[in-house]
Amino acid sequence: MSTALPSTNSSSKRHYVDPTPFDPGTTEPIGTENESFYRASSWQLMWWKFRRHKVALAAAFVLLLFYLIVPFVEVIAPYNQTKRHGDFLYAPPQQIHLMHEGRFVGPFVYPYKFTFDLETFRRVYTVDTSQPQPIRFFCQGDAYEFWSVWNTNVHLACPPENGTMFLLGTDRLGRDMFSRIIYGARISLTIGIIGIAVSFALGLLFGGLAGYLGGWVDHVIQRMIEILRSLPELPLWLALSAALPPNWSPILVFFGITIILGLLDWPGLARAVRSKLLALREEDFVKAAELMGASKQRIIARHLIPNFMSHLIASATLSIPSMILGETALSFLGLGLRPPVTSWGVLLNEAQNLAAVQLHPWLLFPMVPVIVVVLAFNFMGDGLRDAADPYH
Structure with missing residues (x-):
């Protein structure tokens, strides 16, 4: 009885092909240069994708310059914000x-x-x-x-x-507009950061509870969000701002306006958090944490929220311009910050007189940094949103 030998026909030969290509000039496979990509964290991947977004990168650089001014406004401004030049009222630039x-x-x-x-x-x-x-x-x-x-x-x-x-002219009291715009940057830029901090905390709290607990908690929070979002935003701002006591100090008014802006902006962020938690709470790592006895607070704070924190930062970045515009609108209408506090909205309040604007158009210069900062935040927010999207 003879055993059949394997055929030596070339058509039946099996050739092993190395899937990793080699560079003829080196002994290392070409694929190893991407090893850092596969080992990178989500934050590194987000930064690499954001770095390719040239417009967003330029917008981030512009915002960095603006926020570097904030701690050093007294050094950068050539005059004190309250100094008057009686001989140069409404002097042109x-x-x-x-x-x-x-x-x-x-x-x-x-x-x-x-x-x-x-x-x-x-x-x-x-x-x-x-x-x-x-x-x-x-x-x-x-x-x-x-x-x-x-x-x-x-x-x-x-x-x-x-x-x-007087690089940007003077106002009706002879105060240098350039110096006052520099001083106003401190208030207008920080009110957006503090306001989004309040909104961020409330959004994470209520959105996390609604998305993870569900049930009647989710229903109550959703109805509360719907009620807040159904109210007209600008009239509600005006009503709450007008309710601030007139005898409050400028610092208390500043924090009051900040809290008002934060309280009215959290529903959108809370809905984003809720939708993400609803998608993640059925994942295996959540079930494993529950079986190991982790508390609900720990699961939300240590396992769920960090998985989409990059998306939250992108959403928060897009919300800051609305805070800045809200303060500017309230101060322009005389219901927000008031002198002696200086902000871009307070400076624009003096431009309500159309006759003054027609004769002295440089009173509208405070509008320029508002436009630049809002556009920069929107461009940077778009870049962060694209960078945080794993499917983009």
């Missing part, structure tokens, strides 16, 4: 020049001279181009209290000796 009569002088401004028009009862400003006045840098100017700790007078840039430097 002064231009910065580098060349004078064909020679390089450096950054300087030409001084203003004004005459009073008896027919229109207006000041007429003329530029004296015969006397260039160099701008001083890293100099001593108006005194201020830095971070409420040090008394100093050091500024990044100062007006010329015995001269003026």
Whole structure:
């Protein structure tokens, strides 16, 4: 009895093919350079995808510059926000020049001279181009209290000796608009961060309870969200802002407006948290944590929320512009922050007079940083949302 030998026909031969290609110039497989990709955390993957979004990256850089100004507004602003120049009421912006009569002088401004028009009862400003006045840098100017700790007078840039430097003009009291916009950045930018912190905490709390517990808790929270979202937002802002006591200090008004904005913004975030928890609470790792005796609070805080925290950050970033616009709208209407607090909305409140805007259009300059910051937050939020999407 003979045993059949395996056929040596080429058609029946099985060839092993290495699925990992090799680079002829090296002894390492090409696939190993992607090893870091497979070992990367979700935050690293999110950063790598966000880095490819050039518009969002540029918007993040713009926002970084704005928020770097916040701790150093006294140093950057050439004047104190309350300093008045009685001889320069509604003075137009002064231009910065580098060349004078064909020679390089450096950054300087030409001084203003004004005459009073008896027919229109207006000041007429003329530029004296015969006397260039160099701008001083890293100099001593108006005194201020830095971070409420040090008394100093050091500024990044100062007006010329015995001269003026009104880069964005002055208001009805002769206060420098550029300095007041710089000071206003501190309030307008921080109110968005504090407001979203309040909204974020409430959204995580109520959304987490509704999504994980379900049942009657979910029904009660959903009905509460529906009631809040059915109310007109702007009239509700106005009503709550008008209810703040008029004798409150500016700091209390600031925190009151912040809490109002946060209380009215959390329902959208809570619904996003609820939908994510409903999708994740049936996963195997949740069941394993329950079998190991983990409490509901621990499961939500340590296992569920970290799995979609990147999505929450993207949603929160898109909510900050609404906070800034809300404060600006309330202050513009006179129901938000009030002087002596300076914000972009308070500065725009002076632009309600159409006659003043027609004669002095530089009063609308505080609108420019509002537009830039809101657009930057929206572009960065779009980039973060795309980066946090695993299917994008």
